[in-house]
Amino acid sequence: MTLEAPPMVDYRALGRAVAREDAAPAAVEVDRDARFPHEAFARLRAEGLLSAMIPVEFGGGGASLTDMAAVTEELGMACASAGMVFAMHQIQINSLVRHGRSAALDELKREICRDQLLLASATTEVGIGGDVRSSSCHVQLEGDRFRVTKQAPVISYAEHSELIFLTARRNSDSPPNDQVLTVIRTAEIELERVGEWNTLGFRGTCSPGFIVRGHGPADLILDDPYSDISGRSMLPSAHILWGHLWFGMASQAVSQARGFVRAAARSKPGTVPPGAQRLAELMVVHQQMSELVKGAAARYEATYDDIDAQTSISFAVGMNSLKVSASTLLIDIVGKAMVIIGIMGYREDSKYSLGRTLRDAWGAPLMVNNDRILGNNAQLLLVSKD
């Protein structure tokens, strides 16, 4: 079979169009009502962006993680919740593409491309918290099918998704870190909602807890062990895509601070407003964040097929450090922008308001807590010979 080359798509431009035309106009309402960003996702589906990273042979766009990072960044400037949902979906796609090889998983890739299915994830677990490399629940194999019950404290957009990627122990005898990643169809499982999602930020991700009672064909369990999927794909792609989302949010805050300082300069021609010096300082940190997230994406692409490089301790420490740095820089940048803008940034009813960005920003160090990530790095550094 000869495959046609994928058409050249300018993913950043496409992401910018969706962000400006569909995500931004709904962002205030999405945040206020803690509702799903339907408008952005209707457009993302219509543009085929939910399957953009699936190889062309299955009907996808053959895009790279860097392409999807650019779309995520653009969405982040308009609506952090829409950007986060897009990022989380692409994290699962990346794992499926790299670690799902069975005929059933290949068929699933085709289905995702055809029907633009949305993928959610249940990796954290009640009693285990953000230690995603441990599971308490397990997969129960029954002939060629499996069963699983998981108490998930948070599953973003579960009720708006078609598929959930769920971690569990391989079987009832497996230790907590012998995990598999399996796909379950939301329509075929019981999702018992536990509580509401009423948070400071990322309100449109619609992420309450659930007891998941799922089942499905055993060949929807991904081929590689989760330890491999996590280290080579899920963790680095999460930190790269989240980093770009947070950079988009930071860029929005910088743009508002810049607009404020320029307006102040225009109102008193011939003078340099006091915020100008602080704006220059802010741009230094903004550039630092840009280099950080784009450098990490480039490193990931450069080692894409190099299993030794991507399973090395230095790679894991670097990708963990990216998450800690990017989330810390985001809060620093939004805080600095707030000081520049002053009361007009603090007000909720001003065009320079930073309220939503500030609330969303505080989700970054908590979603897989930075302390937990630093704890993981501390252990890795103890055994590292690098």
Ligand SMILES: Cc1cc2nc3c(=O)[nH]c(=O)nc-3n(C[C@H](O)[C@H](O)[C@H](O)COP(=O)(O)OP(=O)(O)OC[C@H]3O[C@@H](n4cnc5c(N)ncnc54)[C@H](O)[C@@H]3O)c2cc1C
């Ligand atoms: C917007 C958003 C969306 C999310 N979406 C999903 C999703 O779709 N699917 C999903 O599975 N999860 C999701 N999560 C959950 C998230 O990934 C959390 O990590 C998880 O819920 C655990 O939260 P926790 O605060 O109890 O963290 P824990 O990791 O249990 O940490 C609790 C406290 O213990 C401390 N602590 C824990 N371990 C250590 C350690 N080793 N060293 C030092 N201190 C430590 C931390 O500092 C923290 O104070 C989402 C979270 C957010 C914010």
